[in-house]
Amino acid sequence: xxxxxxxxxxxxxxxxxxxxxxxxxxxxxxxxxxxxxxxxxxxxxxxxxxxxxxxxxxxxxxxxxxxxxxxxxxxxxxxxxxxxxxxxxxxxxxxxxxxxxxxxxxxxxxxxxxxxxxxxxxxxxxxxxxxxxxxxxxxxxxxxxxxxxxxxxxxxxxxxxxxxxxxxxxxxxxxxxxxxxxxxxxxxxxxxxxxxxxxxxxxxxxxxxxxxxxxxxxxxxxxxxxxxxx
Amino acid sequence: xxxxxxxxxxxxxxxxxxxxxxxxxxxxxxxxxxxxxxxxxxxxxxxxxxxxxxxxxxxxxxxxxxxxxxxxxxxxxxxxxxxxxxxxxxxxxxxxxxxxxxxxxxxxxxxxxxxxxxxxxxxxxxxxxxxxxxxxxxxxxxxxxxxxxxxxxxxxxxxxxxxxxxxxxxxxxxxxxxxxxxxxxxxxxxxxxxxxxxxxxxxxxxxxxxxxxxxxxx
Numbered sequence: 001x002x003x004x005x006x007x008x009x010x011x012x013x014x015x016x017x018x019x020x021x022x023x024x025x026x027x028x029x030x031x032x033x034x035x036x037x038x039x040x041x042x043x044x045x046x047x048x049x050x051x052x053x054x055x056x057x058x059x060x061x062x063x064x065x066x067x068x069x070x071x072x073x074x075x076x077x078x079x080x081x082x083x084x085x086x087x088x089x090x091x092x093x094x095x096x097x098x099x100x101x102x103x104x105x106x107x108x109x110x111x112x113x114x115x116x117x118x119x120x121x122x123x124x125x126x127x128x129x130x131x132x133x134x135x136x137x138x139x140x141x142x143x144x145x146x147x148x149x150x151x152x153x154x155x156x157x158x159x160x161x162x163x164x165x166x167x168x169x170x171x172x173x174x175x176x177x178x179x180x181x182x183x184x185x186x187x188x189x190x191x192x193x194x195x196x197x198x199x200x201x202x203x204x205x206x207x208x209x210x211x212x213x214x215x216x217x218x219x220x221x222x223x224x225x226x227x228x229x230x
Numbered sequence: 231x232x233x234x235x236x237x238x239x240x241x242x243x244x245x246x247x248x249x250x251x252x253x254x255x256x257x258x259x260x261x262x263x264x265x266x267x268x269x270x271x272x273x274x275x276x277x278x279x280x281x282x283x284x285x286x287x288x289x290x291x292x293x294x295x296x297x298x299x300x301x302x303x304x305x306x307x308x309x310x311x312x313x314x315x316x317x318x319x320x321x322x323x324x325x326x327x328x329x330x331x332x333x334x335x336x337x338x339x340x341x342x343x344x345x346x347x348x349x350x351x352x353x354x355x356x357x358x359x360x361x362x363x364x365x366x367x368x369x370x371x372x373x374x375x376x377x378x379x380x381x382x383x384x385x386x387x388x389x390x391x392x393x394x395x396x397x398x399x400x401x402x403x404x405x406x407x408x409x410x411x412x413x414x415x416x417x418x419x420x421x422x423x424x425x426x427x428x429x430x431x432x433x434x435x436x437x438x439x440x441x442x443x444x445x446x447x448x
Contacts, residue, residue, distance in 0.1 A: 068240045073247045076247050079251065084254060087255075090266045094269040155362075186361065
């Protein structure tokens with residue numbers, strides 16, 4: 001693998017192999033924390049940080065680790081980074097930590113991270129692993145924010161409420177209240193709303209993919225290579 | 231060696247990574263511990279100061295606390311009581327009362343009782359009530375919890391310390407009566423506890439009187 005197809009890694013991470021919408025990995029944090037767009041963003045950033053750190057580390061040590069103990073080693077690496085991220089959040093984003101609290105520790109068992117360690121980082125050089133971690137992380141963050149925004153809008157009629165707790169006072173411009181006094185559809189905030197919302201997002205992605213594929217077919221000078229399998 | 235004892239090498243590798251991981255966590259812990267403690271103290275202090283007349287407080291409320299025990303009145307075996315003082319005179323007590331019979335489990339409260347027996351205010355610290363129904367007890371959602379400020383055991387009289395549906399003076403929510411009913415009862419019980427114990431609750435933390443409040447469970 002002389003030259004690495006960075007563009008493909010990015011495209012896969014963000015869209016074609018989006019861990020939340022295609023691979024359907026890491027659903028526990030996705031469903032549990034997305035009661036608002038702000039929560040989704042916070043969880044997404046924390047996950048991305050862990051993913052980037054663990055991918056880089058595992059890629060660096062990939063020749064060192066014997067196959068018999070690779071999974072325990074990955075788990076140790078991931079668990080250490082999650083604890084570090086948790087401590088940093090408590091120190092610097094105390095209020096957000098109170099909201100996300102327990103779910104941060106659960107990043108350890110997010111299969112996306114172990115999955116990328118095993119499937120990608122352990123077989124690729126550091127640069128590619130870093131790009132992969134970042135792309136996968138941003139792809140998952142996008143899904144978290146989208147689902148959070150959807151549920152918050154339907155359930156509460158607001159968007160990015162309390163974003164200033166995480167991002168500082170400037171973020172108040174993001175905070176949006178659609179209709180004053182609109183209390184929303186309770187179901188969207190409750191757990192079933194998470195499943196329904198996720199289903200809708202996956203359906204939306206599939207519709208977009210189909211449209212794109214049809215468009216690609218319609219163009220006569222399309223390259224012989226068939227479109228990527230979604 | 232490598233071929234004969236692969237498992238030993240693997241074991242050594244795994245231990246090395248564990249040590250390195252633990253080291254990383256330890257270093258981060260040391261680097262952030264002070265800031266985390268400061269954050270937690272500040273968050274606690276922020277919660278406490280809104281419930282008392284803060285311009286008159288002269289002591290460090292977060293540091294001036296005792297543990298008491300009265301499951302019947304305060305809902306838990308251990309209840310922290312923070313004391314606000316103006317110089318030497320007592321100003322207010324803030325109790326971490328627990329509502330044992332919320333709709334979806336215990337509800338943690340902060341109940342501030344001023345020295346004259348009126349409520350400085352009540353806040354919900356954490357709860358598991360139904361979103362959209364029972365969660366109207368949160369300050370961010372409705373003003374309901376503010377309704378306790380200024381109330382006491384003589385205003386309204388004890389017989390009216392109930393939600394309206396039960397013939398009392400406190401509002402319930404449409405679709406959620408259990409939660410407000412439980413909170414009203416717990417706040418009333420807290421007031422009764424403070425009334426029963428009286429000035430002992432302001433006793434210095436290391437005094438015999440203060441320690442006696444913890445009872446035999448201490």
